[in-house]
Amino acid sequence: MSYYGANFWRALWASWRDRRAGRLAQANARWGRLRLPGERGPVFWLQGGASAELLQLGVELSRAISNKRKDIRLILTFEAEPPGVFTENLGIDRFGYGFGPCAHPRALSQTLSRLQPLRYMGLGRNPSAPLAALLQTSGIPALALGSSPDRHAKKVPWEAIYPHSVAAHRAWREAGFGSFLQEAVDFFPLITVAQVDPNFRNLILGSLGDALFWVTALQPQDWSAWRAAWEASPLQKRGILFLEGQGGPEDLPSLSQWKRDRQVPGKILRVDEERWYPALAASCDAVHLQSASRAQAWQIFAGGRPLSQSPGWQWSSPREPAPQIPILSEISAVLAHWQQILNDPIAAREEADAYRRYFWQARRQAAERLPELLQRIFDW
Numbered sequence: 353m354s355y356y357g358a359n360f361w362r363a364l365w366a367s368w369r370d371r372r373a374g375r376l377a378q379a380n381a382r383w384g385r386l387r388l389p390g391e392r393g394p395v396f397w398l399q400g401g402a403s404a405e406l407l408q409l410g411v412e413l414s415r416a417i418s419n420k421r422k423d424i425r426l427i428l429t430f431e432a433e434p435p436g437v438f439t440e441n442l443g444i445d446r447f448g449y450g451f452g453p454c455a456h457p458r459a460l461s462q463t464l465s466r467l468q469p470l471r472y473m474g475l476g477r478n479p480s481a482p483l484a485a486l487l488q489t490s491g492i493p494a495l496a497l498g499s500s501p502d503r504h505a506k507k508v509p510w511e512a513i514y515p516h517s518v519a520a521h522r523a524w525r526e527a528g529f530g531s532f533l534q535e536a537v538d539f540f541p542l543i544t545v546a547q548v549d550p551n552f553r554n555l556i557l558g559s560l561g562d563a564l565f566w567v568t569a570l571q572p573q574d575w576s577a578w579r580a581a582w583e584a585s586p587l588q589k590r591g592i593l594f595l596e597g598q599g600g601p602e603d604l605p606s607l608s609q610w611k612r613d614r615q616v617p618g619k620i621l622r623v624d625e626e627r628w629y630p631a632l633a634a635s636c637d638a639v640h641l642q643s644a645s646r647a648q649a650w651q652i653f654a655g656g657r658p659l660s661q662s663p664g665w666q667w668s669s670p671r672e673p674a675p676q677i678p679i680l681s682e683i684s685a686v687l688a689h690w691q692q693i694l695n696d697p698i699a700a701r702e703e704a705d706a707y708r709r710y711f712w713q714a715r716r717q718a719a720e721r722l723p724e725l726l727q728r729i730f731d732w
Contacts (some may be wrong), residue, residue: 354366354378354382354431354432356382356452356453356454357456363454370382377450381450382453382454382459383462384460384461385462385466386452386463386467387448389425389426389427389447389448390446393423393424394424394425395425395467396417396469396470396473396729397467397473398410398426398428398429398473399452399474399479400475401477402434403434403476405540405645406476407428407434407437407475408647409498410428411442413497413539414447418445418447420726420729421729421730422445422446424729426444426446426448427449427450427467429453430449431452455481457485461486464487471493472487472492472493472495474495474497474499475497475498478501478502478504481504484505484507484508484509488507491509492509495513495514496510496512496514497514497539498514498515499513499515500523501524510529510532512532512534513533515533515536516536516668516670517669517670518670521533521535537670538646538650538670538718540646540650540718541711542718542719542722544651546711546712546715548634549634550635552631552632556592557591557592557614557617558614560614561589561591562591562694563587563592564591564592564594564636564637565591565594565637566593566636566638566639567594567595567640567686568640568641568642568648569596569641569643569665570595570600571599574642575599575600575604578595578683579595585687587687587690587691589617590617590694591637592617592618594607594636595623597642600622600624604622605621605622606622606623607623608625629648629651630651633655633657634655636655637657638657638660638689639655639660640659640660640661641677642662642664643665649667650714652707653707653708653710654711655708656705656708657704658700659678659703660677660678660679660680662680662681663681670714671713674710
C-alpha cells in the first residue's frame with residue numbers, strides 16, 4: 353500500500369511515484385487536493401483506510417444518510433481502492449469518493465480548507481494526531497464508528513463514539529470517554545447477505561457425496577498439513593473440502609475456475625474470491641475459523657452452520673452473551689468434530705440454529721440503532 357503517514361519526504365516520494373505511474377488523482381489527493389460532489393450544501397467527511405469491508409459499510413451508510421438528509425454532501429476517502437466496492441452506478445446523490453490525504457499537517461490543512469466539513473467520521477479508525485489537532489482548532493466535531501481508543505484519542509473533539517463490540521465499549525469507557533460513548537453496535541449485519549438459496553451444494557456435489565467443509569484464513573505454512581490430513585481422513589470419501597487463506601498452492605484448483613460441474617468426493621478447492629462466502633456459509637456442513645474478519649464472521653453466522661475455531665481468534669461481539677464456539681487447536685480434532693457433526697445431525701442443527709439466531713438478533717439491534725445515528729446527522 354502507498355504511504356499515507358505524516359513524514360513529509362516519504363509522502364512526497366510516494367506522490368512522485370504515483371505521478372510517474374499515471375496515478376495523478378492519488379498523488380493530488382495525498383496533499384489535500386480533493387474535489388467535492390455537488391455545488392453547495394454542508395459536507396460530511398467519512399475517512400476510511402484500506403479495508404474493503406469498512407469501505408463497503410461506508411458506502412451503504414452514505415446511502416442511508418443521503419436518503420435521510422437530501423442537502424448534505426458526502427465524501428468518502430480511502431488509502432487503497434479495493435476492487436468491487438465502488439461502481440459507476442452507486443445511485444447515491446451528492447456522494448463522492450476517492451483517495452484521501454496523508455497525515456502530514458500541510459495535506460490535512462489543505463483538505464479541511466477545501467472540504468470545510470460540518471463533521472468528520474472515522475470508519476474503523478480514529479483521526480491521526482495532526483488531524484485531531486486541526487479538528488480541534490477548526491471546531492469540527494468528530495465521530496468514530498467501529499474503532500478502539502488510541503493514544504491520540506484524547507486530543508479529538510468527539511461528538512459521539514459508536515464502538516462495534518462489548519470489548520471496544522469497555523475499552524473506551526475505561527479510557528475516560530464515557531460522556532461521548534454510545535451503546536455497542538455493529539452495522540455489518542445490515543449489509544450481510546442474509547437469505548441464500550443453498551443450491552450450491554447440489555450444483556457442486558449432487559448425489560456423489562453428502563458433505564462439504566470449509567476452513568478460513570489459512571497461512572502459507574498451513575496448506576500442506578490440511579491437505580495431508582484431508583487425504584488421510586475417511587471424510588474425504590464423503591465430500592469436498594474448501595480451503596481459503598494466504599499463499600494457497602497453485603496446483604490446487606480454485607473455486608473461481610469451477611465450471612458449474614459436479615465435483616467428485618475427496619476434492620480440495622481453493623476459495624479465492626469473497627463472492628463465494630454466502631454460498632459456502634449456507635451450504636457447508638461445518639466451518640472451521642482459523643480467523644475471520646467481522647464481515648466474513650457475520651456471513652458465516654447468517655449461514656447457520658456448526659462452527660469451530662482456532663485458539664488464536666477472538667470474536668468481538670456487539671452483544672452478550674455471545675455464542676460459544678468450540679476451540680480446537682489440532683487438525684485431527686477438527687476432523688473428528690466434523691465426523692461427530694455428521695453422526696449427530698440433530699445436535700448439529702441445534703448448534704447451527706443458535707448461530708443463526710445470534711445473527712438475526714444482532715441485525716435487529718443494528719436496524720434499531722441506525723435511525724438514531726441518522727437522526728443525529730439530520731439534526732446538525
